[in-house]
Amino acid sequence: MNARFSTPSAPPSGNPASQALQAVIFDWAGTLVDFGSLAPTQIFVDAFATFGITVSLAEARGPMGLSKRDHIRTLLAEPAIQVQWQQRFGNASTEADIDAIYERFMPMQIDKVGHYSRPIPGAVDTLGWLRGQGLKIGSCSGYPQPVMDVLLPLARKEGIAPDHVVAGDALAAGGRPGPYMALANVLALSISDVGACIKVDDTTPGISEGRNAGMWCVGLTLSGNEVGLTQQALAALPESAVSTLRDTAASRLLQAGAHYVIDSVAALPDVVADIGRRLAAGERP
Incomplete structure (x- = not known):
């Protein structure tokens, strides 16, 4: 698995082994659509x-x-x-x-x-895989509702259709880095445990949002804002330059609190499986 880990958290007291993953909550631009944000x-x-x-x-x-x-x-x-x-x-x-x-x-x-509404490569397949695992799919964005009203039907035609969406201006409590949009997904999707959720994001405020909500957090390096290049521009670079960009992005996302960093959502299934094993072993985010 091409993923980096932060320091694992210590198992809590009690009986956490019964916990199982319930939901994955995604950002939009740079995460599900719009490679390079x-x-x-x-x-x-x-x-x-x-x-x-x-x-x-x-x-x-x-x-x-x-x-x-x-x-x-x-x-x-x-x-x-x-x-x-x-x-x-x-x-x-x-x-x-x-x-x-x-x-x-x-x-x-x-x-x-x-x-810029095209899915990031692997996003449609990853969402399908998550649903096949019985997981709910939430989402939130810095985009305000009028922008999401344009984006959502276009993304849906391409196969990107989360179970719930929270726009950046939807909540009186505010947005990132606060936990509010992530927690609004928890409420809407009837999730019983924030520790059974994964937040996936390409920005440091989005990772902070997930950590503040008590969730596992996965940062995305190459597909999103931290690198900020189109697929074509990224593919034209020598591997040494791509590696440097990846390392810099990973460092920032890990410092923001990501438990894992991967190149894009295409690599998420392996991370989801690993988090499931860690939950079963009694770990918490």
Whole structure:
């Protein structure tokens, strides 16, 4: 199995051996669809550009995994971006400015998300395998509901149809890195134990979300935001360069709390089987 492990947790007291996996909860962009998590990144760059503010793709990727409004807020708090804002507008950015950028961002994102709705290779087969194991499939995203309303029917036609979906703006409690969207899946899917759930994500806030919810966490290196390349661009690199990108992404995801890191969801079945064995042996996330 091509997976890396964090330090195993100690078995708890009591009788945990009866525990069995119940659900896997996925992120969307960079995890199930949109190899490289390209759709949201470029739109942040484009939205800020309409205000005369230059944001690099690397800067735009930094807060990925947060809800889109929080993502904008975090970008504006970056010193280099805030300096640009003050030079252009003569004052520090405000909540009204965050709202204005968000309102500019939303129609651009809705217009473009369909271009990036193709499943990541292996995602459809992995979802089918999970269902064959009797597991429920949840999901959550930093995308707000209007964007998900466009993405979901397109993804469904391609075979990506989780049992439940939570959008980034759906909960009053907020989004990542808090546990709320993951726990909303637990409630909707009638899961009896958060420790019987796996959270799969390509971003560090998404891994933190799963850990804060008390779940096993699997980070994705090559397919998602941490590397941020298309399949074609990745395939064109020498293996030594791919290995370096993989190692860097894995380090960040493990530091965020991932129990495992793998290249993409195509490798998830082996991890699910291993977590099942660890649960049976009395381990907890």
